[in-house]
Amino acid sequence: MAKPRVAFFEFSDCEGCQLCALDLTPEQLLDLVSVVDIVEFREAMTEKAGALDDHGDGTDSIDVAFIEGSINRESDVARLKRIRERASIVVALGACAHIGGINALKNFQSEEEYRKAAYPTDPYKYESTTAKAIGEFIKVDAVIPGCPIDTGEFLHVVKDLLVGHKPQVPDYPVCVECKLKENGCVYEKGMHCLGPVTRAGCGARCPSNGGYCYGCRGLISKPNIASQQDIMQKYNLNEDEMLSKFKMFLQRSKEVFPDDK
Numbered sequence: 001m002a003k004p005r006v007a008f009f010e011f012s013d014c015e016g017c018q019l020c021a022l023d024l025t026p027e028q029l030l031d032l033v034s035v036v037d038i039v040e041f042r043e044a045m046t047e048k049a050g051a052l053d054d055h056g057d058g059t060d061s062i063d064v065a066f067i068e069g070s071i072n073r074e075s076d077v078a079r080l081k082r083i084r085e086r087a088s089i090v091v092a093l094g095a096c097a098h099i100g101g102i103n104a105l106k107n108f109q110s111e112e113e114y115r116k117a118a119y120p121t122d123p124y125k126y127e128s129t130t131a132k133a134i135g136e137f138i139k140v141d142a143v144i145p146g147c148p149i150d151t152g153e154f155l156h157v158v159k160d161l162l163v164g165h166k167p168q169v170p171d172y173p174v175c176v177e178c179k180l181k182e183n184g185c186v187y188e189k190g191m192h193c194l195g196p197v198t199r200a201g202c203g204a205r206c207p208s209n210g211g212y213c214y215g216c217r218g219l220i221s222k223p224n225i226a227s228q229q230d231i232m233q234k235y236n237l238n239e240d241e242m243l244s245k246f247k248m249f250l251q252r253s254k255e256v257f258p259d260d261k
């Protein structure tokens, strides 16, 4: 029986999530390539199977497309749709693809401002639009959240897909994992944390290591934003400071920024 054909694609991002997908032990890597046929993966291999289109992507059908990065150009949209047409299953790989990621910080500026910041000598030389998640343009079948993704979670998703299950990611807050680890809450140390509204699955990585959660895995499906704001106010955060916490990763979240373009 032919192995499932798997491909990796990137748009605007740092490619760190693809690196995490590659961060396997030699045994894990051999196991992976024994069960899937990786046909495109620019970060890891130069060969591509079959004919290529103008963008250098393949044209043959694929079973699973892992797509990393946010959409920042009109031409990205056409390319993204071509990938969707080729793929039976599309997985958003990491926060940039899943929720627009850190790229979407530019959306808080005017087009002129972000163009001048990125290309000061010739601001209109390149295409550049507001940053958006891939799910704003195409159907996404599964997500692997996080900035960056967790390699173990990537492997779980691959295993689920291979046995025909829809991959599930936790839909409860980071606070649950944080409490299970018996961490003291960072609010008591004067920090402000988005753990109460952010999707778990990282093992409360940041609060467990001296930091706070800044929402990189996106919101849970029913976040209580008002309650999160109450907590922040209780700990003396003013409105602007509160918004700045939400801005880093949640710009595309209508629950937080309902009026956004």
Ligand code: SF4
Pocket (backbone or CB within 6 Å): 013, 014, 015, 016, 017, 018, 068, 069, 093, 094, 095, 096, 097, 101, 102, 146, 147, 148, 149
């Ligand atoms: S989610 Fe983070 S690590 Fe992954 S590609 Fe985007 S910026 Fe890089």
Ligand code: SF4
Pocket (backbone or CB within 6 Å): 174, 175, 176, 178, 179, 183, 184, 185, 186, 187, 193, 194, 195, 196, 204, 207, 212, 213
């Ligand atoms: S540190 Fe953050 S994640 Fe942990 S319990 Fe407090 S608010 Fe929740």
Ligand code: SF4
Pocket (backbone or CB within 6 Å): 146, 147, 174, 198, 199, 202, 203, 204, 205, 206, 207, 212, 213, 214, 215, 216, 217, 218
């Ligand atoms: S604690 Fe929050 S910011 Fe840190 S990895 Fe987990 S979801 Fe991302």
